[in-house]
Every structure is written in C-alpha cells, then in structure tokens.
Amino acid sequence: MTGRFPIEDVSPVVSCGRYPAKAVVGERVPVAARAYREGHDALGCNVVWRGPDGVTRPFTRMRPGEPGQDRWHATIAPDAVGEWTFSVEAFQDPYLTWQNAVTKKIAAGQGAAELANDLAEGARVLDAAAELVPAAERERVVAAAAALRDDDLAPPARVAAALDLADLLWAHPVRELVTAGEEHRVWVDRERALFSAWYEFFPRSEGAVPATVDAPARSGTFATATERLPGVAAMGFDVLYLPPIHPIGRVNRKGRNNALTAGPDDVGSPWAIGAEEGGHDAIHPDLGTPEDFRDFVAAAAEQGLEVAMDLALQCAPDHPWVTEHPEWFTTRADGTIAYAENPPKKYQDIYPLNFDNDPEGIRAEILRVVLHWVGEGIRIFRVDNPHTKPFDFWHWLIAEVKKVDPDVLFLAEAFTRPAIMHGLGKIGFTQSYTYFTWRTSAAEMRAYCEELVAAADYMRPNFWPNTPDILHESLQHGGPPMFKIRAVLAALLSPSWGLYAGYELFEHVARPGAEEYLDNEKYELRPRDWAGAQAQGRSLAPFIATLNRVRRENPALRRLRNLVFHEIDNPALLCWSKHDPETGNTVIVVCSFDPRVVQWGNTTLDMPALGFDWHDRFTVHDELTGTSYDWGQRNAVRLDPYLQPAHVLTVRRPVPPEGPAAAPTGPADLTVEAVPDDLSGGTAPTSPAPKDDDRWTS
Template sequence: MTGRFLIDDVTPAVNCGRYPAKAVVGELVPVGARAFAEGHAALGCQLVVLGPDGEQRALTRMVPGPPGTDTWQAQLRPDEVGEWRFAIEAFLDPYLQWRDAVSKKVDAGQGPAELANDLAEGVQILGRAAVGVPTPSALRVRRAATALRDEARPLPERLAPALALAELLWQWPVRELVTRSDEYAIVVDRPRALFSAWYELFPRSEGAVADEAGRPLRHGTFTTAAQRLPAVAAMGFDVVYLPPIHPIGRVARKGRNNALTAEDGDVGSPWAIGAAEGGHDAIHPELGTRAEFEQFLARAQELGMEVALDLALQCAPDHPWVTDHPEWFTTRPDGSIAYAENPPKKYQDIYPLNFDNDPAGIRAEILRVVRYWIGLGVRIFRVDNPHTKPVDFWHWLIAEVKRDAPDVLFLAEAFTRPAIMHGLARVGFSQSYTYFTWRTSAAELRDYCQELVAAADYMRPNFWPNTPDILPEHLQHGGPSMFKVRAVLASLLSPAWGMYAGYELFEHVARPGAEEYLDNEKYQLRPRDWAAAEAAGESLAPFLTRLNTIRREQPALHWLRNLRFHESDNEAVLCWSKRDPETGGVVLVACSLDPRHEQWANLTLDMPELGMQGHETFTVRDELTGASYRWGQRSTVRLDPWEEPAHVFTVHRP
C-alpha cells in the first residue's frame, strides 16, 4: 500500500493475499475493505479491476457499509477466464466534503456573506470536476460553477445546480491524496467450475456380462459405455466422471470385495494402475484404443457433456515406473517397496509415490502425463486422495497446467481433516469433495453449509450422496424416500453435485459392518439392466431429471454465496432459499429429513432475503408437482415421504 490513508481488511483475500481468490465468469464477487481518514474529512473509495491482460477493466465507486464501521463495499463481475487483479483506492473527496459542509451551514441559517469562501471553494472544486467528467456532462458542471459565482441570484438558486451534481460526482469524483492498496488476485474459471452435475460410471461395467458370482464373461468397453451416455445426458448431468482407465496391475491384484487374492478372471481395482501394457499415459486394452477413447469423448461432447478423468498418483507393483524409477518409491529395510496402508486397511496392490526422493523427476513426469490427456481433449480431472501428496506439489502442478490451459479444472477427492481440505482449495483446486455425505440433521446441514458459504472466496463444494467407496448408513436403511431426500439436498444446496451410478436404482446393500457396497464395483464388473428398471418404475431417473432441469432453468441455483436458511419449528424439515443476484428470481425449498413419516412445519421466512418486506404476500409454485399456493412470511408445509419429501418452490410476486 502506498499513500496517506489506511486500507485494510480487504476481501476477497485468501491467506492475506498469499493465494488468489476464486470466481467464475459471470459471477458477482463481493469486494470489501476498511478505510478511513482523520477527523471529519470525507473519504471516498474506488474498486480498480484489472483483467488477465493487465488492462484496467473497471473503476467502480464503493459504497459505505453500516455507519461507524468505516467499511466499503462493491462488486466485480469477471467476463473472461484467467487471473484477474484488483486494488482499492481511497481518496479525499473535496466535493462531498464541500457539499456536506455547505448544506449544514445553510440549514443553520448562514447567508451569502458568511458563505463567501465556501462558494468560492465550490467554484474551484467544480472547475476541477469539469475536467474529469464525461464530455457531455462537463457543460452541466461549468454551469453549476457559473451559478455559484452569480451574486445576483438568491442563495438557494446559486447552490442548487452544484448540490444536484451529487450523483454525477459520485461516479466521477474529484480525488485528492489518493492511496492505493496492494493488488489482490482472483483466478476466474469457466462457469462449470462452480455449477455442474456429475455422474460417475465404470466403463468396464457398461455393456459387460458377468456370471452370478461377478466373474466377467464379457468386459465393457468405451464403445459399449458410450451407449449409456444419452441416458446420462437425458437426466441432466453435464460431467461424466470415469475412474482410472489405465492398465490394471496383475501383481498383488485384489479379488472381488477386496479379497487379498484374486481368482482367475478377476478384473482388479482400476486404482491399482500400471502393468506390462503401460502406466498413467496408457489405456487398459480391454476398454479399447486411444481412438475409441477419443470417440467416447466426442460422443459426450455431442450430448452437451464432458468427461472428467481420474488422476490417481499411485502405482501397481508392475507399473513401468517401479522398474524404471525405483527411487520414486519408499524402500523398506528389507529391500521391499512399501505398499499403501490406512490401518487397519492394507492395499498390497498399490505403491504410493514418494515425492521427496526425486521431486524434480516426479513433477516433470506427472506434468507430462496430465498434458498428454489434455492433448486428447480432457479438461477436467478428479484427483484421487490429493491429501496424501505434498500440498506444494499441487500448488505447482495446477499453476503449471493453467498457465497453458486455463480452462482445465481439478476436483479434490479429499475426505480428510478440515484444515487440509481447505488448504487444498486455497492452493488451487477448482472444486472439493465435502463432508456432506455425513451431515444428516438440520442443524448439521445448516452449520456446514454456512461454513462453506463463508469459504466461497476459495472453496467450491461438490456434494455427493454416494461414491463407490461410501454407502452411508442412511442410504442403507432409509429406503427410496431417503434417496430422494439426499438428491434434493445435494443438488439444491450446492451448485455442484454428483452421484455414483446405481444411485438411481436405489442400490443399498452394504458389506457387513462397513459403509461401502457389497460386491463393490471397484473390484468386479456390475452390469445393470437400466431399461428394465425404468420400465418397471423402479428407477429414480425421472426424479433426478426433474431436479437437474430445475437447476438449469433457475439461475438462482447456479451460485453458492446466495444460500440462506429460514426458520422451521420442526427440526425434521430444513428450509432454505437462493435468490439470483441479477434477476432477483428466488427458489425456496422445504425438505423433510425423515424418510418414513409425514412431517408438518411452520416456516418463518427471512423476507429481505427473498427481496420482499415482511407484510408482502406472494405465490409459490412447486416445480416438482405443479401445485401453487399463496404464501406470506409465515406459512405451513406438509411433507409426505411417500408422495414427495420436498417442496421446490419458485417464488412469484404479484
């Protein structure tokens, strides 16, 4: 900071500006600061916005916050991907100070003689102002100065034209003693970094045939998996996430249900990467060729979707890196290479990388691998267990990738301690898995979502009700209604959400004593008869389609910062709203958390958050059922899990 005044508490500033904040194209980003001048001097503040090319894109007058706080607020809306920068400029505003002083003196009864110096000062200030305003307004300012000099006019007429310049000279102020803060960075991504709907599928299971024990009779391919894409697109998903598609190790391969020893024909875990056919830059031969993978990418694009590829930085024992670069791993005292462990779990089929043995070599190779897949058309990576790798490595890798390909996105799959999850977001991850899966009560959901909103400057949550690793207890025992409840919560609380294939079929059978699926698809093929389930009315696909349609049609649901909760007198009913900052459109949701019983709740709405005053009434239309109701600040809802466990209202004012 250079200049006369103190400017501090600038936001958004991640770790005091050490890391860039985050936004997406078109997002309204709130900017704030604290600044003041001594005594009764009139201070002004402006937000200076610089685009990725370093050129000034906006100079916006900031409005003061609540009286007595010396805070200033503004918004910026980036319109291009890249690194933007902003600074705050504080300055003395002589016109504002003059206008305030003269108005008070006139109100106190002072006349022209007593105000002679004030009138002369006004003429001087307006002379400077005429130079800075747009040319069409300069004549108006000069005429106001002429009026101030005209002693033949009554005092009110001399002053009126100058006092009427308040709005013009707010936008085009005269500035003295300008002080400029440090510059702060904002990395701006494409909108999909914030708003997206993910669908995870295993290509090897699509079109596959297995016997009753799960042994493969026919392996799925990219070609057969592409036949599933139209149904995924029809449900409204726009990102198809694939687990690792690389050759799977044969040494220490795991069997079905994570059995320590594989039987003949067992396909192994895709996360045990690498075999004689190649490593992280190779494709599993049974999935198809590079050309067939590119055809899969192209088909997804035709349907309005893109493919997210898993980036799992670990190796099977027979990965080429193990032979070519043994220094990239940890060697134990007996000479063996250490495999992955998360006691009491053991992963004998996976060797973790040791990033400290040859950091330069490992970094160069991983960057090469990522750029290889980018070259094939991949623009999103879901990163497996990033919290088990050095944070500074991710900071470096993401920056290197984005330098040449700023549209590439990275999702952090890190179910770990909060500090690490937030740290990974700060250093550059575009999206983050969250604890949503385990937040079940109204209080837990409110508190956690408010924590995420508070971190919106750098952390973008992606809510998943299930993953191949996680089948939470509430889905094991809650029945179809709970699957609806969790889909409503995930898709309408967060602008980004995702689900693992099989969710729409209510798959819920767990391995005894664990929060994971029995006959886990990580270790075997799981072909599903999608058509038969839908024909029998045993699929959640129509409900998911409606949710994703509502998400796309309602701009309010595209953002995170606008999430607000409303009072419910029943803790089994969660109520929240989102209001679009541009159109003012509102989505209001009341969702039961009870999958078995009818619930009633009296709601008290925070009317200003809906853009209304407390006495107003309005119409709500349930976008799930089509029913409409007349509501006010206090209303009552009934939620029946056997009908619909949630109301998803759009709000319509008279």
C-alpha cells in the same frame, strides 16, 4: 499502502495474499475493506482491477456498510479466465464534503455572505468534475458551477443544480489525496468450476456380460459405454466422471468385495494402475484403443457431457515405473516396496509414490502424463487422495498445467481433516469433495454449509450423496424417500453436485459392517438394466432430471455465496434460499430430513434476503409438483416423505396493481398451503411402511 489514509482488512485475500482468491467468469465477487480518515471531511473508496490481459478496468465505487464500522463494499464481475488483480483506493471526496456542509448551513438559515466561501469551493469542485464526467454530462456540470457563482440567485437556487449532481459525481468522483492499497490476486475460472452436475460410471460395466459356466465375463468397452450417454444426458448432468481407464495390475490383484485373492475372472480395481500394457498414459485394452477413447469423448460432447478423468498417483506392483524408477517408491527395512495402507485398511495391490527421492524426475513425469490427457481433450481431473501427496507438488503442478491451458479444472477427493481440505482449496484445487455425506440432521447441515460459504473465496464444494467407496447408513436404511431427500440437499445447497451410478436405482445393500456397497463395482463388472428399471417405474432418474432442470433454469442456484438459511420451527426441516440480485431470480427450498413420517413446520423468512420488504406477499411455484402458493414472511408447510419430501419453490415477483390496492385475501402472517391430492395418485400414508423391504419396492 502509499498515501494518506489507512486501508485495512481487505477481502477477498487468501492466507495474507500467499494464494489468489477464486471466482468464475461472470460471478459477482464481493470486495470489502476498512478505510477511515481524520476529521469530518468525506472519504471515498473504490476498487481498481486489472484483467489477465493487463488492461485496467474502470474503477468500481465502494459503498459504506454498517454505520460507524468504516467498512466499505463493492462487487466486481470478471469477464475472462485467468489471473486478475485488484486493489482498494481511498480518497478525499470534496464534493461529498461540500454537499454535507452546504445543506446543513442552508437549513440553518445562513445567507449568501456567510456561504460565500462554500459557494466558491463548490464551484471549484465542479470545475474539476467537468473534466471527469462523460462528455454528454459536461454542460450540466458547467451550468451548475455557473449557478454557484451567480450572485443574483438566492443560496437555495444557487446550490440546487449542484446538489442534483450527486448520483453523477458518485459514479465520476473528484478524487483528492488518493491512497493506493496493496494489490491482491483473484484466479478466475470458467463457470463449470463453480456450477456443475457430475455423474460417475465405470465404462467396463456398461455393456458388460457376466461370466457363465460356459463363457468368461466380457468387459464393456468405450463403444458399449457410449450407449449409456443419452441416459446420463437426459438426467441433466454435464460432467461425466470416469474412474481410471488404464491397464490394471495383475500382481496382488484384489478379488470380489476386496478379497485378497483374485480368481481367474476377477477384473481388479481400476485404481491399481499399471501392468505390462502400460501405465498412467495408457488405456486398458479391454476398453478399446486411444481412437475409441477419442470417439467416446466426442460422443459425450455431442450429448452436452464433458468427460472428467481420474488422476490417481499410485501404481500396481507391475506398473512400468516400478522397474524403471524404483527410487519413486518407498523401500521397507526388508527390501520390499511399501504398499498403501490406511490402518486397518490395506491396499496390497497399490504402491504409493515417494516424492522425496527424485522430486524433479517424478514431477516432470506426472506433468507429462497430465498434459498428455489434456492433449486428448480432457479439461477436468478428479484427483484421488490428494492429501496423501505433498502440497507444494500440487501447487506447482496445477500452476504448470494452467500455464498450458487455464481451463483445466481439478476436483480434490479428500475426505480428511478440515485444515487440509481448506488448504488444498487454497493451493489451487478447483473443487473439493466434502463432509456432506455425514451431515444427517438439519442443524448439522446448516452449520456445515455456513462454514463453506465463509470459505467461498478459495474452496468450492461438490456434494455427493454416494460414491463407489461410500454408502452411508442413511441410504442403507432410509428407503426411496431418503434418496430423494439427499438428492435435493446435494443439488440445491451446492452449485456443484454429483452421483455415482446406481443411485437412481436405489442401490442400498452394504457389505456387512462397512459403509460401502456389497459386490462393489470397484472389483467386479456390474451391468445394470437401466431401461427395465425406467419402464417399471423403479428409477429416480425423472426426479433427478427435474432437479437438474431447476438448477439450469434458475441463475440463483449457480452460486454459493448467496446461500441464506431461514428459520423454521421444526428441527427435522431445513429452509434455505438463493437470490440473484441481477436477474431477480429467487429459489426457496424447504426439505425434510425424515424419510419415515410427515413433518409440519412454520417458516420465518428473512424477507430482505429475498429482495422483499418485511410485509410483502408473493407467489411461489413448486417445481416438483406444479402447484403455486401465496406466501409471505410466515408460512406453514407439510412434507410427506412418500409423496413430497421437499418444496422447491421459484418466486414469482408480484406485478404492481393498477389503481387502488387489492384487498388482502387472507391473514398477513400465516399462509396454510393447500395440500394437493394429485401428487402420486393416492392418499398419503399416515405412518411409515412396516418393513424396509417393502419400502424398496414401493
């Protein structure tokens, strides 16, 4: 800081400025600082910000926050990808000082003689202001200064024009004794870094033919997987994530359900990367050729899908690196290379990398591999277990890749300790998997989401109800209602969410004693009858498509910082909203956590957070049913897990009536909604189905 006034506690600042804060193009980034001065003269603050092109943008004036706290606030909206910088400036505002003094003195009855110095000082300030305001406003300022010097006018008339300049001189202030704060960094990504809908499938399963007594199994290819793209796009996803597509090791290959011994037809885990056909820069020959992969990526783009690749920095025992660079691995006391372990789990088909023996060599090779795929048109990488590799390596790699292409994004697949997950966000990972799967009550989910909002300057969550590794017990036993509930929570709490294929078919059978799928697709081909399920009404795809449509159509759902929770008197229910002040778009969601019985609740909405006064009334439209309701601060809701486990309500802003206000149509403090009887063509059950087996076929 250089200058006269203290500037403290600036945000967003990550780890004392060691790392840049994060934003996306068009996002309104909140900037705040504490600034104060001696005495009673007025202080002003503004944000100075500079784009990646080095051009300084017009400064943004900051407004004071809660009285007595000396906290100043503004928002900036970056408009380009790259590294931005900002600093906070504090200054003496002579116009506000003059305005405050002269209005009080005139109100106290002081005359022209007593106000002579004040009138002269005001004219001096306006002379300076005339050089700062837009040319179209200059004559107005000059005229106000002349009025202050006109001895023929009474004091109120002399100051009237000058006081009318308050808004103009707020936007174009006279600044004296300017104090410049430290410069801070913000890395700005394209919008997909914050707002995205992911879908994961195994290309080898799409179009695969299972083994028979007469013929071996036949893998799907990029060509057959292309046939699945329209179905994924129809559900509204915009990112298609592929597990590793590289050659799979044959040494220590795992069999079905993670068996230690593989049979002749077992295809192995795609995460056991590398064989005689090549390593991380090669494509499994069963999937096709590099040209086939390029065609697949192009076909996905035609469907509005961006392909994300898996970056798994580990090797099968027969990966070329094992023989070419044995120093990149850890050798045990008996001379063997250590395979991966996460006790009690053992991954005998995988060798983890050792980054310490030849850090320069291994870094250069991994950077080459990543840039190879960037050259093939890949701009998104889902990184497998980044918390098991050195953090300084990731900080370096991500920065080096962004020097080549700043649009490249990295999703951290790290289910680990909170400090490490937050640390990965700070060092450059664009998004992160989260603990969403294991937050199974409304109170837990609210507390966790509030924690994520507090970390929005550097960590962007991506909510996944399932992955190939994770089938939570709530999905194992909750029936189709729970699949809807978890989809609503993931899609509408977080700007980014994702699903692993099979979720829309209610796949829920777990390997006994494990939190993962039986007949896991990681170890075998798993073709699915997508069309048959859709035709028979056994698919959640239309519901998922509705959620993604609502996300696309409502700008408020594209952001994380605007997530606000509202009180509701039933602990089985969660109520939240997102409001976009620029467009006025507002979405309110009430979701049940109970997949078995009907739940009632009464909301108490934070009306200012929705852009309303406390006693306003408004119309909400339920995007899941097409029903509209009249709402206010307090509303009763009824959620049936079988018919409608959630309300997804878009707010319709009231149009001011012409003439006298209409008489209220009901009590102002409670609206009991009508329960539509056409949600499913039947009567809501009053008790849960008797058996889980029945629930899966309902």
